[in-house]
Amino acid sequence: MANDTPEARHLKVAKAQPGFRLAPELLLRMHDLMVKTRVLEERLIKMYKQNDGFFWIGGPGEEAFNVALGLLIRKGSGPKFDYFHGHYRSAGVLLAMGAEPLDFIRQMKCVASDPFSGGRNFSGHSSIRKWNVVPISSPIEVQFSMAPGTAMANKRAGKAITIVVGGDAGSAEGDFSTALVWSSRPADPLPLLMAVTNNKWGISTPAEGQHGDRLISERGTAFGIRSETFNGNDPEEAYARLAEIMEYVRAECRPALIEAYVSRLYGHSSASGANFVAEEEDPIKIFETRLEREGLISRKRIEAIWSQYGDEMLKHAQQARHEPQPDPKSIWDHVYCGQKGRAGRYV
Amino acid sequence: MANMAQAIRMALHYGEKHLGVTDVFGEDVGPPLGGVFTATQGLKTSWNSPLDERGIIGTAIGLALAGQKPVAEIQFCDYIFNTIDLLKIAGNTTWSSNGEWCVPMVVMTPVGSGIRGSIYHSHSFDAMMTHIPGWKIVMPSTPLDAYGLMLAAVRDPNPVMYLKPKALLRVRGEELIPGEPADEKTLKEMIDAPLGDRSRWKPRWPALQDHAVEIGRGRVRREGSRLTVVSYGRTLPLCLQAAEKLAAEENVEAEVIDLRSLWPYDWDLIAQSIRKTRKVLFVNEDTEVTNFGEHLLRRAVEDFFYELDAAPRLVAGAHIPGIGLADSLEMASVPQMPSIFQAMLELAREVP
Ligand SMILES: Cc1ncc(C[n+]2csc(CCOP(=O)(O)OP(=O)(O)O)c2C)c(N)n1
Numbered sequence: 301m302a303n304d305t306p307e308a309r310h311l312k313v314a315k316a317q318p319g320f321r322l323a324p325e326l327l328l329r330m331h332d333l334m335v336k337t338r339v340l341e342e343r344l345i346k347m348y349k350q351n352d353g354f355f356w357i358g359g360p361g362e363e364a365f366n367v368a369l370g371l372l373i374r375k376g377s378g379p380k381f382d383y384f385h386g387h388y389r390s391a392g393v394l395l396a397m398g399a400e401p402l403d404f405i406r407q408m409k410c411v412a413s414d415p416f417s418g419g420r421n422f423s424g425h426s427s428i429r430k431w432n433v434v435p436i437s438s439p440i441e442v443q444f445s446m447a448p449g450t451a452m453a454n455k456r457a458g459k460a461i462t463i464v465v466g467g468d469a470g471s472a473e474g475d476f477s478t479a480l481v482w483s484s485r486p487a488d489p490l491p492l493l494m495a496v497t498n499n500k501w502g503i504s505t506p507a508e509g510q511h512g513d514r515l516i517s518e519r520g521t522a523f524g525i526r527s528e529t530f531n532g533n534d535p536e537e538a539y540a541r542l543a544e545i546m547e548y549v550r551a552e553c554r555p556a557l558i559e560a561y562v563s564r565l566y567g568h569s570s571a572s573g574a575n576f577v578a579e580e581e582d583p584i585k586i587f588e589t590r591l592e593r594e595g596l597i598s599r600k601r602i603e604a605i606w607s608q609y610g611d612e613m614l615k616h617a618q619q620a621r622h623e624p625q626p627d628p629k630s631i632w633d634h635v636y637c638g639q640k641g642r643a644g645r646y647v
Numbered sequence: 648m649a650n651m652a653q654a655i656r657m658a659l660h661y662g663e664k665h666l667g668v669t670d671v672f673g674e675d676v677g678p679p680l681g682g683v684f685t686a687t688q689g690l691k692t693s694w695n696s697p698l699d700e701r702g703i704i705g706t707a708i709g710l711a712l713a714g715q716k717p718v719a720e721i722q723f724c725d726y727i728f729n730t731i732d733l734l735k736i737a738g739n740t741t742w743s744s745n746g747e748w749c750v751p752m753v754v755m756t757p758v759g760s761g762i763r764g765s766i767y768h769s770h771s772f773d774a775m776m777t778h779i780p781g782w783k784i785v786m787p788s789t790p791l792d793a794y795g796l797m798l799a800a801v802r803d804p805n806p807v808m809y810l811k812p813k814a815l816l817r818v819r820g821e822e823l824i825p826g827e828p829a830d831e832k833t834l835k836e837m838i839d840a841p842l843g844d845r846s847r848w849k850p851r852w853p854a855l856q857d858h859a860v861e862i863g864r865g866r867v868r869r870e871g872s873r874l875t876v877v878s879y880g881r882t883l884p885l886c887l888q889a890a891e892k893l894a895a896e897e898n899v900e901a902e903v904i905d906l907r908s909l910w911p912y913d914w915d916l917i918a919q920s921i922r923k924t925r926k927v928l929f930v931n932e933d934t935e936v937t938n939f940g941e942h943l944l945r946r947a948v949e950d951f952f953y954e955l956d957a958a959p960r961l962v963a964g965a966h967i968p969g970i971g972l973a974d975s976l977e978m979a980s981v982p983q984m985p986s987i988f989q990a991m992l993e994l995a996r997e998v999p
Contacts, residue, residue, distance in 0.1 A: 437739075448705070450710070
């Protein structure tokens with residue numbers, strides 16, 4: 301990896317810190333963002349359970365990987381900056397990029413001020429054009445067919461990359477192969493990072509009933525794609541591996557495939573109850589134990605962070621509750637680019 | 648005069664040169680072949696994609712989201728069906744994001760029967776496509792319109808589906824494309840790739856000029872006062888022939904409208920004509936159940952029920968799983984000149 305990137309500096313400084321590979325301020329920043337993400341998701345679940353939303357789906361249990369990824373994305377608008385094609389568990393990525401929790405709460409409440417979809421889409425279906433966060437849509441894996449397009453534009457602009465994320469069960473869709481094939485053609489390799497967040501489930505079907513590849517990442521090997529598998533529940537590991545592989549994709553203008561093991565802490569979605577699953581490993585709890593043990597943070601401070609975000613999210617939920625629903629007439633807005641209002645009998 | 652394939656090629660060249668087209672791609676679209684119907688020969692930005700229709704549509708969406716201007720091809724519309732959900736995403740991304748993103752992409756694909764294409768090279772796609780909101784949909788029936796509609800499609804900030812009636816791709820036009828040499832042979836020498844080794848070949852493009860055909864505007868191809876016929880694509884010239892025959896044999900003048908844009912479509916033009924003739928026939932070759940012509944028929948009924956002098960009609964393809972290869976089968980499966988003529992005649996003779 302080049303030495304002059306902010307990521308490299310973090311890694312270098314960290315060497316001096318006993319017990320850790322990353323700089324203390326980065327570790328604490330990640331911890332803060334992980335808690336923020338978790339508390340947001342838990343507030344969204346509460347909203348669902350209190351009838352303040354129709355459906356919840358999100359990423360509690362994926363915070364370590366998601367926050368690391370979000371911190372490493374070079375955000376901005378247009379092909380000179382990274383493109384991110386996420387899925388419905390990506391809130392942690394976006395919060396780490398700087399997104400406002402209130403906006404997720406607004407989408408949950410389907411209010412007109414929901415900046416992602418104006419009350420049109422499910423929770424967890426974000427879109428942030430100013431940061432190249434491509435609209436997240438429900439069909440599994442379609443983002444893997446779209447990502448080669450933004451990666452081509454990145455390649456033309458230079459030094460920016462596209463990151464696409466999906467689940468493990470979704471890797472059975474043809475779109476996953478599309479991304480492997482299109483990104484690794486010798487005639488036109490693409491700066492595309494494909495990430496599989498493997499929680500070992502597809503809704504109710506365990507991995508054994510989904511696919512038989514020993515490692516999903518091994519599918520990249522046949523294409524000559526640099527491929528790695530790691531523990532996505534360890535924020536340090538996730539950050540270090542992502543930093544290195546993203547730098548590779550950026551510098552070499554070549555694809556890479558990663559498979560990160562993550563947890564699914566509240567089941568698939570509200571459709572399966574959205575209840576806490578005690579058997580799954582909780583990346584935040586593990587991280588906090590380590591941070592505390594190494595003396596980087598006190599229990600009191602940890603508790604303060606949780607309660608501060610708890611208050612904040614509650615306030616956001618109370619605010620969103622009083623914001624107006626979308627105007628029924630707005631169904632005609634934006635059928636076409638720039639369209640406002642109804643233009644004719646069917647448009 | 649150019650044929651439709653040459654017209655599309657020239658429009659794409661104009662698009663690359665003047666309208667910001669960045670990519671013309673699909674299976675065998677780039678060199679050496681330049682498209683199975685030669686519509687993309689010699690283009691600067693053309694390239695060959697993997698044999699993966701979902702990848703083609705998905706990549707076009709990605710390119711469009713990232714500020715490029717792609718024109719993607721699906722080699723035959725018979726192979727576009729596994730991309731329907733991606734077509735839906737292209738059509739709903741602006742709406743889903745509450746206007747945050749636009750998706751300026753063009754997809755072109757040859758449609759319909761007429762080249763003895765059997766079960767998987769004869770499908771139509773207009774009925775299916777008009778069920779996907781958020782797109783604009785065009786289908787030319789002349790080379791000049793093919794040129795103009797492509798320029799409009801490329802300029803549009805929305806996804807545009809450009810349906811190419813494959814039976815008409817090799818048919819020469821009767822109108823000059825602005826800038827093209829009038830002599831066919833000269834044009835061919837300038838822009839058709841030679842047989843054999845093409846590695847050193849470069850086209851010599853004529854000095855083409857702008858000629859936009861606004862999306863949403865139909866065109867009266869033949870004026871008449873006794874009945875209105877609305878069609879598009881392959882069946883349009885058949886309607887014109889049937890109208891000539893009707894005039895010659897029955898002294899009945901039919902008005903023939905080329906819809907050109909399926910969505911949005913030019914209802915004003917159709918309505919104006921129906922008010923004049925009080926009789927209307929819709930013609931296309933897609934399967935007739937939940938056919939786009941049925942929508943037009945519904946609108947004709949709703950808007951003109953008390954003004955019509957005859958029940959409005961639809962002539963379309965048989966609702967069968969495919970178009971058989973044998974000549975007799977293809978002719979019996981989709982509208983031909985005689986069946987269109989017959990429907991026009993019955994309509995003309997009907998009295999309230
Ligand atoms: C194309 C498609 N098929 C089915 C569904 C319904 N569905 C939603 S999530 C899901 C499971 C996805 O599992 P995985 O890819 O492992 O991701 P995870 O939810 O576990 O993160 C299914 C089947 C869908 N949204 N899209």
